[in-house]
Amino acid sequence: MIDSLVTIDRLSVSRGGKRILENVSAHIQRGKVTALIGLNGCGKSTLLRAIVREYEYTGNIQFNCGHDHSRHRQELVGYVPQKLLSDGRIPLTVRELFAVCLQKRPLFFGVQKQTIDKAMVLLNRVGARQLLDRPVAALSGGEMQRVLLSLALDPQPELLLLDEPAAGIDFVDMKPFYQLIKKINEERKISVLLVSHDIPTVSEFADHVLCMKKGKIVREGPPSEVLHSDELSKIFAPDGSQIDCGDPLHTGCVHF
Numbered sequence: 001m002i003d004s005l006v007t008i009d010r011l012s013v014s015r016g017g018k019r020i021l022e023n024v025s026a027h028i029q030r031g032k033v034t035a036l037i038g039l040n041g042c043g044k045s046t047l048l049r050a051i052v053r054e055y056e057y058t059g060n061i062q063f064n065c066g067h068d069h070s071r072h073r074q075e076l077v078g079y080v081p082q083k084l085l086s087d088g089r090i091p092l093t094v095r096e097l098f099a100v101c102l103q104k105r106p107l108f109f110g111v112q113k114q115t116i117d118k119a120m121v122l123l124n125r126v127g128a129r130q131l132l133d134r135p136v137a138a139l140s141g142g143e144m145q146r147v148l149l150s151l152a153l154d155p156q157p158e159l160l161l162l163d164e165p166a167a168g169i170d171f172v173d174m175k176p177f178y179q180l181i182k183k184i185n186e187e188r189k190i191s192v193l194l195v196s197h198d199i200p201t202v203s204e205f206a207d208h209v210l211c212m213k214k215g216k217i218v219r220e221g222p223p224s225e226v227l228h229s230d231e232l233s234k235i236f237a238p239d240g241s242q243i244d245c246g247d248p249l250h251t252g253c254v255h256f
């Protein structure tokens with residue numbers, strides 16, 4: 001029996017006249033890490049953007065969060081995109097980025113002390129307080145992900161959406177990063193939906209897996225079932241080769 005924080009029911013999304021998601025039904029488990037896997041272009045980012053209401057959709061995304069919805073309290077969802085901007089040229093320091101995100105007044109009035117204090121608390125949570133005065137454009141992929149993660153955790157969300165959080169992170173830093181996500185999940189009781197292309201990491205860190213193919217969820221369940229299923233093999237190893245579900249630190253990462 002799935003304890004579902006979010007129940008997605010017959011969700012369809014079209015973009016630019018093209019149907020991207022078709023009748024997607026799935027669960028995001030309460031208090032757990034759910035991984036969304038699938039080939040490039042199958043619709044994973046589109047699903048995340050529908051959940052944050054960035055894209056229009058038909059069907060239903062039901063938050064089973066225990067709120068009194070008549071009081072119009074929005075569900076709290078933190079979202080970390082794949083990239084901040086495609087060209088990466090943001091002429092700001094991390095301190096100024098926090099000001100843009102947290103302050104109500106324009107940046108030309110300066111960064112308020114309370115913003116800096118808050119930025120330090122938020123960066124500290126993700127082990128990144130040393131980044132405060134660094135230019136955003138000079139951050140590595142992993143540093144950028146930590147900054148975006150710290151912003152997504154304020155205010156504390158019920159659901160954290162991470163779109164390929166390890167995409168810019170090298171082999172050595174990847175495991176600590178996923179351990180940080182697991183820690184946030186367990187200690188703060190934040191449910192997580194993360195997009196990943198790394199089967200060993202999904203095997204190690206996810207409690208629940210959604211497998212997407214061409215805009216549809218073709219399999220959902222625990223990693224032990226989904227990662228060894230025929231559906232997964234047909235998508236990721238159609239030539240009959242073995243899918244490596246081992247420890248990413250020992251067997252190397254399988255990217256698809």
Ligand SMILES: Nc1ncnc2c1ncn2[C@@H]1O[C@H](COP(=O)(O)OP(=O)(O)OP(=O)(O)O)[C@@H](O)[C@H]1O
Nearest residue numbers: 015016018020038039040041042043044045046047
């Ligand atoms: N505005 C748009 N107009 C037309 N097609 C679009 C639009 N936005 C996205 N698409 C297409 O929708 C499909 C799904 O895109 P999406 O980014 O959700 O895939 P993804 O699974 O996240 O891919 P990746 O793993 O490469 O990040 C892709 O084929 C993409 O080209």
